[in-house]
Structures are given as structure tokens and as C-alpha cells.
Amino acid sequence: xxxxxxxxxxxxxxxxxxxxxxxxxxxxxxxxxxxxxxxxxxxxxxxxxxxxxxxxxxxxxxxxxxxxxxxxxxxxxxxxxxxxxxxxxxxxxxxxxxxxxxxxxxxxxxxxxxxxxxxxxxxxxxxxxxxxxxx
Numbered sequence: 260x261x262x263x264x265x266x267x268x269x270x271x272x273x274x275x276x277x278x279x280x281x282x283x284x285x286x287x288x289x290x291x292x293x294x295x296x297x298x299x300x301x302x303x304x305x306x307x308x309x310x311x312x313x314x315x316x317x318x319x320x321x322x323x324x325x326x327x328x329x330x331x332x333x334x335x336x337x338x339x340x341x342x343x344x345x346x347x348x349x350x351x352x353x354x355x356x357x358x359x360x361x362x363x364x365x366x367x368x369x370x371x372x373x374x375x376x377x378x379x380x381x382x383x384x385x386x387x388x389x390x391x392x393x394x
Contacts, residue, residue: 264313
């Protein structure tokens with residue numbers, strides 16, 4: 260079963276949050292939380308709280324679930340409305356200040372985590388270049 264977590268109107272830009280998502284996607288929740296705990300970014304704190312909230316949601320919805328079996332199925336960030344402010348500039352003009360917001364969506368699953376497929380590397384046959392005929 261899947262458990263969805265949404266963090267909406269987060270006061271951190273989408274690009275700053277999306278840098279940390281590869282460390283979370285496809286990982287077991289305990290491993291994802293420990294990955295995020297070692298990162299200095301402010302968005303890692305928010306992602307950690309979101310994953311812990313997802314674990315609490317899963318336990319609340321189905322009481323007999325083991326939190327160690329949960330893994331992050333999908334995680335993505337969407338753009339939210341931008342807060343627009345102005346900053347006074349020279350000669351009575353104003354410069355815009357854009358305070359970007361974001362929405363985070365994380366889906367946890369307790370289904371069996373799919374195995375990563377190993378790629379088979381084919382060895383390339385190296386042919387020798389024909390030798391120039393001596394004249």
C-alpha cells in the first residue's frame with residue numbers, strides 16, 4: 260500500500276529542494292533519514308520531517324505495519340506561487356524581489372522494493388588496422 264505525504268507552500272525554492280531528492284528516491288526510510296541527517300542544507304530538515312510524517316501516517320492507517328519495510332517510492336518537488344516584493348532602487352524606481360515557494364510530494368510504499376537491474380557489459384572486439392603494404 261502507498262502512503263502519500265505533501266508539504267505545501269514551503270519557503271524554499273524548488274531547485275534547492277530538488278538537489279537532495281536523488282539521495283531519498285528508492286531508499287528505505289531509515290536509510291533516507293540518515294542520508295538527510297548528514298546534509299547541511301535547510302531543505303534536508305524539511306524532507307526528514309516529511310518522511311517521518313509519512314511513517315506516522317502509515318502506522319496510523321494500518322496498525323500492523325513494520326516501519327522498517329517502508330521505502331520511498333517517488334519523491335518530487337513542484338513549483339508553488341511566488342511571493343512578489345519590491346526593493347527601493349535609485350531614482351524612485353523599484354526592483355522586484357521574487358520569494359519562491361515549493362510543494363514537496365513523497366510517496367512511501369510497503370510493497371516489495373524492486374531489485375536494481377545489473378547491466379551486462381558486452382566486450383567490444385578490437386580489430387587490428389590493416390598494415391600498409393610496403394612498396
